[in-house]
Amino acid sequence: MTSTKSLSLEQLRRRFDRLRALQQRLTRPVPKHFTACGRRYDLPLRSKTGPSFTTVPPHMLDYLAGFFDGDGSVIEENGILRLKVSQAESSSQVLLLFRNVLGGGIYAEGNTVGMRQVVLRWCLLGERACHAAELLRQSSSCKYDQLLLVRSQLQRRAELKSLKAVAPSKAVCPSWSYLAGFFDAEGHIKIVYPASIVLQIEQKFPQILHAIRDFFLDAGITCVIYNRRVHYALVINRTSESKRILSRLLMEGLRAKRLQARICLDLGSIKFHDIRVMLTKRVGYQSRYVRLTSAGAERAYEIKKLRSRLWKSQANSPSQLAQLKQLQEDHLLKCAEERNQLLRADIRSQLQQ
Incomplete structure (x- = not known):
């Protein structure tokens, strides 16, 4: 049997598709x-x-x-x-x-x-x-x-x-309690290596996001709304503001994401990878095979740093550009290997159940 490590990126992607098709038949x-x-x-x-x-x-x-x-x-x-x-x-x-x-x-x-x-x-x-x-x-x-x-x-x-x-006829965010309920339903908490917390709310129509942005502005919190074609996204990128919001939402009765919020508030006192493991156990499976592993998060961070250095220097040598390209290609290949391994482990677990 061919070793997983010897497979090309395209072969790994085809294998992943076949395994996913098998997994979707398991009920x-x-x-x-x-x-x-x-x-x-x-x-x-x-x-x-x-x-x-x-x-x-x-x-x-x-x-x-x-x-x-x-x-x-x-x-x-x-x-x-x-x-x-x-x-x-x-x-x-x-x-x-x-x-x-x-x-x-x-x-x-x-x-x-x-x-x-x-x-x-x-x-x-x-x-x-x-x-x-x-x-x-x-x-x-x-x-x-x-x-x-x-x-x-x-x-x-x-x-x-x-x-x-159609878009709602009105859109208001009347209180922190309302926002706690809305965020429990539609919010996302994301941690970014090495120690950042990003909050996000996605909606088909932007009116409620504008209302929440205005509510945040009144509280002295800055956020940005992006148009991503298929939906709109309100994003809070600053970790200090994300922690402030999560703390207030917990006070106002956050329930479905209560444990996730508490875990993220410990980021800094607890290592990033430990926080990430705890979060993974408490989130849904929608992004299970897209989410980076701990090693993948570190690789992505190194690529980001190198890209930033090259952009600031504005004098990129062919060897530096080749290094960046090689890191990106290795990252894609290793991510494909890691998600195949995770998918195979999940299928084995499902079959045992």
């Missing part, structure tokens, strides 16, 4: 239970018999509205409008909060394929959905018009579909 059965807040719950966890709360504390309502604006949706099934929030099992405590405050049930969303995490869904319909929509609408921004449909019981699929395809 796990529908889960029968989930764990949240240290307690096990059987699935499905059906709607509560008692009524939902008639009043909700403002900070809690802001958090729920922010999270719903980020990951919630209004869907139409059989002529009935429903509220829905889907999350990976690792964030099930947020779904439990929606159920405990607004009512509804929690259900599994089918089989789990490949490396995809178990996905759970909170769902609410009927009179309780109308009541919940009225509550969420008080603090909601992006989904305000969709929630208005639920309240008025205008069960029109075409109208709901059109609302999802």
Whole structure:
């Protein structure tokens, strides 16, 4: 058998594609239970018999509205409008909060394929959905018009579909509690070698990002919004400001990303690679085969430093340019080898399960 190290970059990429195709055919059965807040719950966890709360504390309502604006949706099934929030099992405590405050049930969303995490869904319909929509609408921004449909019981699929395809009629960030919910749903925490923290929020439409930027500016925090063609991204690059934001979001009830935020706040007192290992265990699998290994992060950092030196000197010799090219080619090859090794280990683990 050919050694992995002797394969070319193109061969490694083809091998990766074949292994990924195999992995995507591996399925796990529908889960029968989930764990949240240290307690096990059987699935499905059906709607509560008692009524939902008639009043909700403002900070809690802001958090729920922010999270719903980020990951919630209004869907139409059989002529009935429903509220829905889907999350990976690792964030099930947020779904439990929606159920405990607004009512509804929690259900599994089918089989789990490949490396995809178990996905759970909170769902609410009927009179309780109308009541919940009225509550969420008080603090909601992006989904305000969709929630208005639920309240008025205008069960029109075409109208709901059109609302999802256009920018929201209004966009505001009313409080840190709202932002905690929105960031829990749509935010990303990234650490960059050797000791930087980058926060990012991506959205299809920029209005809510502009509202969050204005909210940050009022708090003396600088951020940038980028147009990346398929979406817009609000980015905070300064580690000091990222830490300030994470600390405040933790105070305001951050839940799904609570552990990630706490881990990142220790960056500096704990080594970068140790922080990175702890974070990897608590994030989803979307970027699992794109994320650099510890060695890859160090290689990328060395390439960045060399490129910066060459750019500043503006007198690049052919040998320096050749060195940079060689480092980049070696980096690509080693990254391909590392992700193939990771993918093979994942497939073996899945087959054993």
